[in-house]
Amino acid sequence: MKHAYLIMAHNNFDVVAAFLRILDSEDNDFYIHINKKIKSYPESLLKDSVHNSKLFFVPRVSVGYYNYTMVEAVKSLFNSSIKNKYDYYHLVSCSDMPIKSKTEIDKFFTENNGKLFVGFAPRQIRENSEYFHFFSTYRRLKSSLGSKIFKRLAKLEFGVQRLLKVNRLKNCPYEVKKGCDWYSITHDAAVYLMENEPIFKKYFYRSFCPTEYFAHTVLYNSDFRDCFYDLDDEFHGLMR
Numbered sequence: 001m002k003h004a005y006l007i008m009a010h011n012n013f014d015v016v017a018a019f020l021r022i023l024d025s026e027d028n029d030f031y032i033h034i035n036k037k038i039k040s041y042p043e044s045l046l047k048d049s050v051h052n053s054k055l056f057f058v059p060r061v062s063v064g065y066y067n068y069t070m071v072e073a074v075k076s077l078f079n080s081s082i083k084n085k086y087d088y089y090h091l092v093s094c095s096d097m098p099i100k101s102k103t104e105i106d107k108f109f110t111e112n113n114g115k116l117f118v119g120f121a122p123r124q125i126r127e128n129s130e131y132f133h134f135f136s137t138y139r140r141l142k143s144s145l146g147s148k149i150f151k152r153l154a155k156l157e158f159g160v161q162r163l164l165k166v167n168r169l170k171n172c173p174y175e176v177k178k179g180c181d182w183y184s185i186t187h188d189a190a191v192y193l194m195e196n197e198p199i200f201k202k203y204f205y206r207s208f209c210p211t212e213y214f215a216h217t218v219l220y221n222s223d224f225r226d227c228f229y230d231l232d233d234e235f236h237g238l239m240r
Helices: 013-023 043-047 069-084 102-111 126-130 136-140 144-163 187-204 214-220 223-227 234-238
Strands: 003-009 028-034 055-057 088-093 184-186
Touching: 003 013, 003 069, 003 102, 013 028, 013 043, 013 102, 028 069, 043 055, 069 088, 069 187, 088 187, 184 187, 187 214, 187 223, 214 223
Parallel strands: 003 028, 003 088, 028 055
Antiparallel strands: 088 184
């Protein structure tokens, strides 16, 4: 079975290098997206960490916290990897580390071939998806005063939208679902996700943390709904 590990990275490059060494295998390839805001990173360290796998650095996006640039980075990873057609695509962060061997991981996915490992949260916060978010990127500024100011502005914008009864998803064709950013999906599901991203973007461009809605909403509202490993328990469904 062939696996593509799609890594969202902005720091912890020693951890990423260790991740690569542990899962280095002819059956595993790695695709790394490095936030364009990062001016320098140890490219040679990462390249030297693999000997059997193929390693790809995908086109970089300048990623801001909580906004749609996060989805754009995910798109860069998927669009770069689906060309080479893998059995499974695993979206991971630069803080992740395998707790099972590559043999055990491959065995598990072989036994559950075709299942989608996406975690669904028991509830979603209405204002995160139904309201427009204009200040989300600024809520994690280095200046604590700046962060406080923009958090207050966010409360103000939500208050105004509440009064105006804003619901940007009123005509959305999707039943909205939310969950953890990270997941493991099949090739067909990955292709479907990329094909339907423009529809998703139309309704979720100004959402808060749209990556927490992306795969969950698009795949749930499709024929892939019957393929989820567990719809009831977010973290069992995710199997991370």
